Amino acid sequence: MQAEGVLEGLDPEQRAVAEAVQGPVCVLAGAGTGKTRAITHRIAYATLTGVVSPQRVLAVTFTNRAAGELRGRLRGLGAPGVQARTFHAAALRQLSYFWPKVIGGDPPKILESKIPVVADAARTCRLSYGRTELRDLASEIEWAKVTQTRPEDYAAAVKLSGRKPPTDVVDVARVYAMYEQLRRERNLLDFEGMLELTVAVLTDHREVAAQVREQYRYFVVDEFQDVNPLQRLLLDAWLGDRDDLCVVGDPNQTIYSFTGASPDHLLDFTRDHPGAKVVKLVRDYRSTPQVVRLANGIIDQARSETSRRHKLELVAQRADGPEPLFHEYDDEVAEADDVARRARKLLDEGVLASEIAVLYRINAQSETYESALAAAGVPYVLRGAERFFERPAVREAVVRLRGAARAGADAETDGLGLILTVRHVLAGAGFTEEAPEGTGAAREKWESLAALAQLAEDMAADNPQAGLPDFVAELEERAAAQHAPTLEGVTLASLHSAKGLEWDAVFLVGLVEGTLPIIYADTPEQVEEERRLLYVGVTRAREHLGLSWALSRSPGGRRSRRPSRFLDGLTPKTATPTPARVERTKRQGRQGPQPCRVCGRPLMTAIERKLGRCEDCPVEMNEGLLLALKDWRTEISAEQRVPAYVVFTDATLQAIAERDPDTLEELAQIPGVGKVKLDKYGEAVLALSRDR
Template identity: 35%
Template sequence: MSATSTSIKLQKALDSLNLAQREAAKYADGAMLILAGAGSGKTKTITTRLAFLIDEVGIPAENTLTLTFTNKAAAEMRERALALLEHNFNVPPLLCTFHKFGLIFLRFFIHTLGREANFVVLDSDDKRAILKTLCDKKLQPAQCDYYISNMKNAALSPLEAFSYAHTDETKQMNRIYAEYERYLESKNLLDFDDLLYLTYKILSQDSNIAQKMSEQYQYIMVDEYQDTNEIQDKILKLLCVAHNNLCVVGDDDQSIYGWRGADVRNILNFQKAFDEVKVVRLEENYRSSEQILNAANALIAHNQNRLGKHLKSTKGTGADIRLIENDNESAEATFLAKDIAKLLAEGVNPSDIAILFRVNALSRSIEEGFNRARIPYKLIGAMRFYERAEIKDILSYLRLIVNPHDDYSFLRIINRPKRGVGKVGQESLEKLALSKNLSCFATLETYPDQSTQALGKKAYESVMELVSHIKCWQNLNDLSDLIESMQERIIFTFSKLDEVDRQGNIEEFYGMFGDYVIHNPTNTLVDFLNDLALASPTDEVIGEAVSCMSVHMAKGLEFKYLYVIGLEEGFFL
């Protein structure tokens, strides 16, 4: 190894690994399964391996692909790996989530499906709202949402899914699935599941593209492999058609996302799916004490289908696990508030404390207790900033600039702020647009007389002013100018009760948008909208406060003080 500053950093990183970690980091060619227990240094191992492949083995950075499940994890890995390499890459190594990879892939190849590359990704609320317009009284949008998501994650089109629809209800949901897909295609929209579904569809249908992508990404690593679902596993196998260089890192004991499609069989059967798989177990735990690990090992030993490992602590015995019994939720909340208030008085940072629960409903009593005790807290996974009505209104304006034929976004803001458009007028415009087989936007421009009749003269003139603004904003190449113009032209009015909060949220959004433009000067408005759609619930969490969240939201996070509430058989377990 040459004695450059980069190789010296890499050597130090390798020297800091334990034997199992180093064995994994220095293994280059062929399939490898790294069984990594919680707190066993898997991120350090993955990033060191990536640096080793590039710096020592000589693999071009652009020929590597590292996939994980959260933006936060991807950003941390990217930062650590680049710190070891310190190269000025023409094309840096790609570290991202599965869905971000799908987004990048579809930008280049979605045209093979007859779709345009300037698509916009819907968020979950917008998806539900569209489904609400398609569902009849017998079906709830949530039912159809769940059905459609399951079908896409099983890589089934509406036509393919129909053969599995054996009841009247599933046949009806499949019909809605087909209508929903036609709507998305007509408006050049994708939902979150499409980022994987359409990626798989292209790779599986076009062997030349699959071969090209496999040759592009010759060394692939996947974090949290136990959380992959069927379609993600299929995509990985298609990306490996030209090689066998797939390294997966995971822990079958941490498979907790079965309810959203994760299939633990992917990791359990990995050694059968690939030839001559090297298996490395990371069993030294650098996070928890012996007391905690002994309890965890004893509990997980009851799992029947597991590959097996035994975590050992590097931190000594540690304090005993406290078991506190309370008569009810209120008493539990009172105890927590007093106990945490004591920690805060001793100088503990509130961001070092977390409360975990099995279901979000348990947070209510905790919130009440913390409010009474004036303990700062944040409820992770509750309504997110971008789900607030006023923020979704602005996002609808932005989506219209990208795609003025997005009727859902148009109808959301046609009367926000007020333009004199009533429910009857809006429905009349929708019917007119449907009869002309055009979007509402195009109908207003193409059929002014009939649109005036539908809306009324005054409302039509007001809405056409909105149309004029949208067309003007489409011609602005500088996103900073767009922000300034939107702030000047879109004046929302709110009730006095919530005016300060909502106006403050809007100002915060524009400030955040401005920061995005500064830090991503080459990105487009489409990039901004899709980056927001890919943001995970924990990406927004800021400030010093006690974290309250479900156990599913807590995966991968670390805290010095942890309280698990409602730990009762039949309820938590």
């Protein structure tokens, strides 16, 4: 490719970036404005015009996926020799190369996880923690190391930053100090140590620094708003006294300050590099004008100085699309059910499942949406989080509940009822009535256990006679039905893990005070970072965008919640004081246990309620129909690229074969055959029934 050809198709601002081949350069790039396109074309243009050879360029980003995308685009532009790596990958490569020359001996082993060493350090300090607390301690040590805080300075640094430690500050400092001691004794190197050691080698060995700086003369750093102090230290060591540096970032997408990242490196770039060229990319090619307008409105309300400096107001380039939809619900179950219904509608209209996302603030919110999507026959995949029923806290809780059911916990806790029985068992797994303060694994564990307690409340509301065995059976059925599909599905993700991604349709859910902003966002800076999280969520949507909240957590609960303050003044005027409410569809509840259709006895398990009879009751079944239904389901699941259970579960197929319906009305009476499935599959099922 010729150099001038690289510039073709760029908008004026992108072209300005590409032609600014000499540093220092600061690119302030809003969401969807083509920043990757701009910086890859800049690198290609610089190499094709002879400003720098590809081998002398180092492009640094934060994820292996992003680094791979940079390399792929550069190859297509005629610059295949450019090095595109993460900070850690670049540091490890250099450290491995120079180790024999400047240090010698056996190189340290890279720690994939701090938790085992943190556990040993805690035991040595005579402290006892569970796995979730150990994970929080490991994260806290990581924060201390990236901010260059030593163990003896940890308490003062926490106080100065307003950070909430996962446990007593003195204990954290003790474990941190012992962790470092054990790590050195065992010749281990964590990721932060890898960066520190690389900086030390470059600082203490001039010949090494000279060789690295000769090799890399041209630097590009993506997502510069996410750089932490340790990464900045390494970047400065690479640069030396040179300034051939191009940084790219968006201060409106600063959402990782809790890990030590700071937008100040981006916002203060011109102060640190006087005379730097600044280019703003504001033409949004991703989202419709309606989505862009809402995103701008969210940032316009920002109150912090960080959010106001170098303000970027996006300018939409796409054609008009639908207005963002705001929905208020009575409870979270209703919210999830309607989101699942609307996702199903999008699928029926031709939107790919992989182009739909449901985004929430905390991972513990996923369970309600997993259940709702599965019930609506919508395949889904989880990103950045374990499936709800595979989370360690949930697995432990289910084991405890199963054991309690077998031991007759209902009798042992006579009079407490299902709700209190479940809470009693969950207390043994660490559940408390009050949520723990702070962030991290302890909070996520509590939210997961609280979700189980809420499921018990839902079951008790639907069936006041339900006992612990029924609840355990319900959990096992849910776990089986929610096995992650291997095919494409609607993405369920936290707002943090959604950064850098985009979809045709996005549902932002759970937008209430206490969740967004999160309840432990105490300082104005922390609240403004929560606002930026919402901005990131909004800007993930290309065309369809839904924002919703529920006034109570559970059906029938007190409707005391209020929508997120970040939506103030942004909801449609026709929806004041709140957007039009979508009433919750009442579930098919009964005032007592469902009777067996054969013997009339109460049905006590989930599988019995699906079949409509006791498992041991004699019943005639059309075996030929059951086999035909299973073959048909296999064909449909392959054709629609969804798991078989999404079409119909085994229990539903068995119930159909037992009842052998002749009409749509009879088919609709079978549990598991809702209106959507009746409309979609009803005639096909009846045709199979008539043939047999």
